[in-house]
Amino acid sequence: MIKVTIIGSGNVAQHLINVFLASAQIELVQVFARKKESVLHLLDFDKIVTAYTDLKEADLYILAVSDGAISTVSSQLPFVNKLVVHTSGNASITALDDKNRKGVFYPLQTFSKNKPIDFSVIPICLETENPTDFQLIDKVAKSISTAVFTINSQQRKALHVAAVFVNNFTNHLYQIGQDICEEHQIPFGILMPLIQETAQKIKTLSPQDAQTGPARRHDETTIQSHENFLTHDNQILIYKILTQSIQNHGKKL
Incomplete structure (x- = not known):
């Protein structure tokens, strides 16, 4: 042993x-x-x-x-x-x-x-x-x-950064989603099937192919409506940054 x-x-x-x-x-x-x-x-x-x-x-x-x-x-x-x-x-x-x-x-x-x-x-x-x-x-x-x-150490550092995005940052977004639900008296559990399906999809699709939503569709009317609806500056800022990141993915900035 x-x-x-x-x-x-x-x-x-x-x-x-x-x-x-x-x-x-x-x-x-x-x-x-x-x-x-x-x-x-x-x-x-x-x-x-x-x-x-x-x-x-x-x-x-x-x-x-x-x-x-x-x-x-x-x-x-x-x-x-x-x-x-x-x-x-x-x-x-x-x-x-x-x-x-x-x-x-x-x-x-x-x-x-x-x-x-x-x-x-x-x-x-x-x-x-x-x-x-x-x-x-x-x-x-x-x-x-x-x-x-x-x-190796360099690859592991890259993995760790990637893990922060897919785990820690994603979990923080769950927290924001829960805050929004609680603010409007909605049980957070309603979102569980959506969360589970999103995680399951990338087993068969690339994240890029699995991406949906108003940012992917460039639905500016819905995007503006969401930004106007949000009441916390931090939530608005994150929403804008992630929307821009989705729309610019694959482009040279």
Whole structure:
């Protein structure tokens, strides 16, 4: 079995803890957490450590920490020449301290602590500095997912930016839609079939071919009516920017 230690206790760390505990190919040696209580509901008390000096021998150390903490945490690890990887979509592999072998183990998904997720379909993007280390993290990734990709730091940054557009920004638009519904005493749930169909369509159509609506049709009467109807400046601004972006897509500005 491959021995793995997780350093971190946030959303990504907690999902990794769950999936590794369920894997027949992985032995979860330890989890480092600043507060044991944060992960005590997931694993035994004696597997949780709060001091780096208490970390035991493992084949792989996964830093599931914030981007800003990667450099600091990796520099504080009390060992050398071990394989240490981070889970960031944005940070370069060079963010890790040079005293250990470096890699990236990036699961491309949105994680919430209390929302169960099927890890077997989550794309895991891998990068290492040498082929031997890649073979190891490739085995780890394939033990929990059927979608494993070799992605370098530049490609991963592009993926992360793209993910912000299709996930974070889209979710914010859901929030605006909910605000508009609530302002006019309409249940947000009415929009659920539309949201689901929009997501399903791009499995068979390109986003460009799936695009509909007044901006795509250049329906200026409806566009102006919507802008006049909206009562919040931020909503009007976003509506105008997205309308222009749809209409200008594919054109050189």
